[in-house]
Amino acid sequence: MSIEKRTQVGIIGAGPSGQLLARLLHRKGIDVVVLERRSREYVEGRIRAGVLEQGTAAVLELAGAAERMRTDGLEHDGFLIAFDGRVARVDLQKYGNSPVFVYGQTEVTKDLNRLNEADGIPVHYGVEVTTIRDLDGDAARIVYKVDGKEHELACDYAAGCDGYHGASRRSMPDSILREFKKTYPFGWLGVLSNTRPASHELVYSNHSRGFALCSQRSTSVSRNYIQVPADERVEAWSDDAFWDELRRRLPAEIADPLETGVSVEKSIAPLRSFIAEPLRCGRLFLVGDAGHIVPPTGAKGMNLAASDAAMLASSLGAFYADRDSRGLERYSETALDRIWKAERFSWWFTMASHRLSDNPFDLRMQVAELDYYTGTRAGLTSIAENYVGLPIEDPVTGGTIP
Numbered sequence: 487m488s489i490e491k492r493t494q495v496g497i498i499g500a501g502p503s504g505q506l507l508a509r510l511l512h513r514k515g516i517d518v519v520v521l522e523r524r525s526r527e528y529v530e531g532r533i534r535a536g537v538l539e540q541g542t543a544a545v546l547e548l549a550g551a552a553e554r555m556r557t558d559g560l561e562h563d564g565f566l567i568a569f570d571g572r573v574a575r576v577d578l579q580k581y582g583n584s585p586v587f588v589y590g591q592t593e594v595t596k597d598l599n600r601l602n603e604a605d606g607i608p609v610h611y612g613v614e615v616t617t618i619r620d621l622d623g624d625a626a627r628i629v630y631k632v633d634g635k636e637h638e639l640a641c642d643y644a645a646g647c648d649g650y651h652g653a654s655r656r657s658m659p660d661s662i663l664r665e666f667k668k669t670y671p672f673g674w675l676g677v678l679s680n681t682r683p684a685s686h687e688l689v690y691s692n693h694s695r696g697f698a699l700c701s702q703r704s705t706s707v708s709r710n711y712i713q714v715p716a717d718e719r720v721e722a723w724s725d726d727a728f729w730d731e732l733r734r735r736l737p738a739e740i741a742d743p744l745e746t747g748v749s750v751e752k753s754i755a756p757l758r759s760f761i762a763e764p765l766r767c768g769r770l771f772l773v774g775d776a777g778h779i780v781p782p783t784g785a786k787g788m789n790l791a792a793s794d795a796a797m798l799a800s801s802l803g804a805f806y807a808d809r810d811s812r813g814l815e816r817y818s819e820t821a822l823d824r825i826w827k828a829e830r831f832s833w834w835f836t837m838a839s840h841r842l843s844d845n846p847f848d849l850r851m852q853v854a855e856l857d858y859y860t861g862t863r864a865g866l867t868s869i870a871e872n873y874v875g876l877p878i879e880d881p882v883t884g885g886t887i888p
C-alpha cells in the first residue's frame with residue numbers, strides 16, 4: 487500500500503460523512519486523502535439509517551451522487567404514529583412542504599464509494615489512525631499505523647469523520663472540549679427481512695409494552711425495530727419471538743396482515759444523545775458522529791453527517807478559492823446550531839414514544855402529548871418541519887445550502 491505523505495485535506499473515516507466530504511471537496515478541485523480503519527466490504531455491509539431528508543438528497547445531488555437514490559429510493563409524503571389504540575398520520579408535504587426518501591445508508595455508502603473510486607479519489611482501507619498532532623502548527627499531522635508501523639500524513643486541514651469511537655475527538659485537548667451526554671436505559675433490536683413492509687409508510691408506535699418502528703428498505707425489504715432493555719443480548723431473541731413482540735406493540739390493522747420471515751440481519755443499537763463542543767480545534771474539524779450522536783427515533787444521524795459535510799465543504803471551498811476563511815471560523819457554531827435542534831427533536835420523539843417507567847402517569851402524559859401534537863396544526867407543523875429537516879446554513883454566506 488502506498489499512501490501519500492501530504493495533502494490539502496486529510497479525512498479520517500470512510501463512512502457517509504468522510505466519503506461525502508471527500509467527493510464534495512474533490513469536485514471543487516481540492517486534494518484529499520481518506521484513511522479508513524476497516525475493510526471496504528465491512529463499511530459497505532453495515533446496516534444503519536434508512537431515511538434521507540430533502541436537504542441530504544440535495545447535498546447528494548450537489549456531489550453528483552444522487553442518481554440511484556432518485557431511481558431506487560422511495561419518496562414518502564408522510565408517516566404514521568400509533569398510540570392509545572389509534573393511528574395518526576403526519577402529512578409531510580402538507581405541514582413540512584417536502585417529502586423524505588427511504589434509501590438505506592448502505593446504498594448511499596456504496597454509491598459514494600463507487601463514484602469516488604471511479605474519480606480516482608484516494609481512499610485507503612485497513613489504515614487505523616491513532617492520533618492527530620500539531621493542530622496549531624504549520625500543518626496537521628495525521629498519525630496512522632499499517633502493519634504495526636507508524637506513519638504520518640501531513641495536511642492543511644484534517645476532517646475527523648471517524649464516528650463516535652474514532653481518534654479525532656480524542657486528539658482535541660481536554661481543556662477546550664466540552665461533552666454533553668445522555669444515555670437511555672434502552673436500545674433498539676433491529677431486524678432486516680425480505681418481507682413486505684408492514685405499511686406503505688413508516689409506523690412509529692408508542693405502546694405500553696414498549697416502542698416499535700416498522701420501516702423499510704424497498705417494497706419487498708422490511709426493517710423493523712422494538713425497544714429492548716439496554717443490556718439485552720441479541721441471542722435472546724429468536725425470529726419468532728421478535729415478530730410476536732412486534733405484533734403485540736402494533737395496532738390490529740397493521741399487526742394482523744404483517745408478513746413475517748427469516749431475519750437477514752439482527753442487531754441491537756444502544757440509544758444515546760451526545761454533543762461535543764466546539765467542532766474545531768485549530769486545523770482539525772469534527773464531522774458527523776465524531777462530534778454528535780442522536781437516538782435514531784428522529785432518523786437524523788446520517789442526515790446530520792451530510793449537513794456537516796456540506797457546511798465544511800463550502801467553508802474549505804471558499805478558503806481554497808478566495809482565501810476567505812469566514813466559513814472555517816463559523817463552521818463549528820453554524821453546524822452546532824442545527825445539531826442541537828436535531829438533537830432536541832430526536833430526544834423529544836424518543837421520550838414521547840418509548841416506555842420510560844412503570845408509572846402509568848408517564849404513559850398517559852405521552853398519550854396527551856402525542857394527541858396534542860398529532861391533533862393540532864401547530865403540533866403537526868412542528869413534527870413535520872423537523873422530520874423533513876431544518877435548512878442547512880452556509881457558514882460562508884449565511885444563506886442556505888445548496
Ligand code: RFL
Binds near residue numbers: 498501652784
Ligand atoms: P460512521 O458511519 O460511524 O463512520 C465512521 C468511519 O470511521 C471509521 N473509523 C476510523 N478510521 C480510521 N481510523 C480510526 N481510528 C477510525 N475510527 C473509526 C469507521 O470504521 C467508520 O467507517 O460515521 P459518519 O460517517 O459520521 O456517519 C454517521 C452515520 O453512520 C450515523 O449517524 C448513523 O448510522 C446513525 N445510526 C442510525 N441513524 C439513523 O438515522 N437511523 C438509524 O436507523 C440508525 N441506526 C446508527 C444506527 C448507528 C449505529 N452505530 C453507530 C453503532 C445503528 C447503529 C448500530
Ligand code: PHB
Binds near residue numbers: 702
Ligand atoms: C431505518 O429504516 O433504519 C430507520 C427509519 C427511521 C428511523 C430510524 C431508523 O427513525
